Amino acid sequence: MTSSSTKARDRDEILDAARNVLAREGLYHFSLRLVAREAAMSVGKIRYQIGDKAALLEAVVARECEIIDARRDQWRTQLASCPELDPASVTDIVTQVLDEVSQDGRVSAIVMAEIYIQAHRDPALGPLRARLWAHDQGFWQGLFEDCPEARGLVHRIACYGVDERVFSVLLGQSRDYRLLRQSTLRALLRPAGAHARSAVSAWHLHLVAQLAGPAQAALEGASEIKGTKAVLAGQIADAMAREGVEAISFRQIATSAGVPLSTLTHHFLSHRDLVLGGVEELYRRMRASLGQPGDARAGRQVLLLTHEMALGALRDPRLTPFAIDMRRRRAENVHAQVAPLIDGEGDRARSQAFTMALIGEAIALGDEGQPLDSTAFPERLRELARD
The missing domain is CATH 1.10.10.60 (Homeodomain-like)
Known part of the structure; x- marks a missing residue:
């Protein structure tokens, strides 16, 4: 050799x-x-x-881009003699791609999610995120470039895929989740003005409840956060926003809060309680910031942590209820603002789908994405709905 x-x-x-x-x-x-x-x-x-480590990460991203392009070429061969696609056919294709992500593409999906998310915390990763996003979009553009009906949906699908991918890895073996994903995809690709029947919306909400039920049961028993505990929860939330879920530990929070470890463990008995306290504080901040012009920080922190929680749950299944609950609540918190902008009044599936696409776009674009800035996100949603 x-x-x-x-x-x-x-x-x-x-x-x-x-x-x-x-x-x-x-x-x-x-x-x-x-x-x-x-x-x-x-x-x-x-x-x-x-x-060094930076060069190795650059080489890893280059390898992921090669894998993305190879998968695109395989799919193009599959669709080469395909007749014109309708929204239902596009939905089938996207579903199959996501199923493959949760199987043979599992490692790539997690690597991509890690780069996308951590680039928001480490600006040095910005160029790697941008390179990955160019190939990520290129996958869908290459898939549908010969299908006029689908070309206009490419950006919407690519953005949705950024948000969806890690959850397909985490929950892809769940029948309820796969059905919920299918319902959401149909809503994402539904033509403007084509309203969902009440039975369709009822089915979607049923699936949400089916998936959320076990998560809610696992999260029950959390005590009310007030007084000293609320102050400590603020410290946890700050640490989460700054360093991510995986950096959270009792010792780290006690040190940053300037309190004895025993004080922290008195209020938060387990690591689960520590994480839940930080999550609840971040949601409180996000709800308070909705409607405040120019303030997208709390919302951005929640959407990043939702992905980090899903990534964490892949390594520690005890975090899975948190990931499911955060995924559900982020869309519920903005449904009232989202629905009127996308012709989705009363259509929870459509609100969920476009919220996911908007979040995926914000994650992929880095500092250019401002999904929960009340002065910016209405126009971004309208543009996604017009694609």
């Missing part, structure tokens, strides 16, 4: 190991040491072959 082929093989092994570590541990814990252990080689060899 030549030295060049050996080097190429080593590089592939390093990138495969890096993708696996990133998917399993998350970007917060990602390190050359963990990748070296996964690849069964030295850190020095990784540095020689690829470079």
